Amino acid sequence: MLLQTTKELLQDSKNLLAFSAGGDSTALLFLLLENEIKFDIAIVDYGIREQSKDEIAYARELAAKYGFSCYEKAAQEITKNFEAEARSLRYGFFEELIEEYRYENLLTAHHLGDRLEWFLMQLCKGAGCVELSGMKTVEKRENYNLVRPLLHLDKQELLGYLNSKEIDYFEDETNSDESYQRNYFRHNFSEPLLQKYKSGIEKSFAYIDQDVDSLIEETEVKVVNQLAHFESKDRRTNLVYIDKYLKSCGELITANEKQELLKHESVVIGRKYIVTQDTKNVFIAPYVQATGLEKKLKEKFRVLEVPVKLRGYLASDVEALEFVSLLLE
Known part of the structure; x- marks a missing residue:
């Protein structure tokens, strides 16, 4: 399920997986194991759900069973703008680990549905080609690569993989809360569209990426x-x-x-x-x-x-x- 180009990038690199114990990151974890790609994991407990303690325990269990390191962070209470603050805290933690342990790649489990959600949200806000293009499989950051190995796959493919292998994972109950903008777009737009038009959506993103690359003049920073x-x-x-x-x-x-x-x-x-x-x-x-x-x-x-x-x-x-x-x- 992983692309050959992604496997080649990760095969001989030092990789850190952003893990949540949800379906997406659990599928990525087992796909990395299946392809003999070495990695460690990092997980954040925001302290807002009882289930998060079980997710941390599952992360520790996997680390002990398969022989990789598991880094944990317990977040202080976030009282406002939860999504933005949680993201900032999460990536701050990951980047501390990257600097301390010299990881070359940070792996996240974003998939095709996440990219379509982003596209639709930006489209409704008002955005240009670059903003609409959104996520890339590989993005160069200051001292590491942000890699999204699942960006060509949709949620149903990942869940099918987990179920076929009888792999346990957790479902975050907040994913059904449509007061979060991303959940609203997912349930009402991106999931129905992917069910009917997945092939065309994949092709459209490939064309958008090519168009953006040709439109934006290269410049040296x-x-x-x-x-x-x-x-x-x-x-x-x-x-x-x-x-x-x-x-x-x-x-x-x-x-x-x-x-x-x-x-x-x-x-x-x-x-x-x-x-x-x-x-x-x-x-x-x-x-x-x-x-x-x-x-x-x-x-x-x-x-x-x-x-x-x-x-x-x-x-x-x-x-x-x-x-x-x-x-x-």
Whole structure:
């Protein structure tokens, strides 16, 4: 069921599987075992369901039985914006493990239904080709690859695999709660569409990926310490590369922030990063407020016309400042 290209990528790599004990990630775990691909797993307990304790126990049981490591995290209570905060916490945990243990690939169990849900949600919000394209099988992040080995399969195929092998898995009861936007789209739109038009949907995503690759002009992103730079194109193209770079840093741009980037030259993203763009250059750096700058440095910034909100970071990084100075002189 795994694609040959995916197996070749994972075969001799150090892999970390994002595990939940649900059907999707359990199917992926056993497919990896079946294909003799080595991996460890990481699981998060959000503490909102009694069943989560059993899921953790199942993860430990599988790790002991099949000889891989199981990393666990107990999350503190999330009181607002659960989906976004849970995602941030989850990926923060995964990336800590990736850095500490030098994993090359983070594997998630997103499947074709997840991709279609994303497509439909973006379509209803208002989105361009890149946003509609959404998930890729392999995405390059700052120091690892995010790999989705099941993106060509739908939920029914995964459940069929589990049932044929008599493999246990857990069903999250919150998956039936349509107050979550993703569940609403899944139950009312993506699942019925996949039942009838799976083959056509697969072909459409393949065409969309090809079209996006041909539409977006390749550009080199240079990174000096924590400063990223590339030559400015039009705002839509800039947005693609800004989004891609920040994703590699673990930061997701919100819909509102994307609209701001299309309208303004300087935008603070997630209170963490400053993005500045003009007709020639795009800079991305950690957002640091400029305070107590020496008079000489202030004058240098003024002469070079360094964007105001970029100055705080450049004042703290001599190499990045030298790089920017050479560009703007």
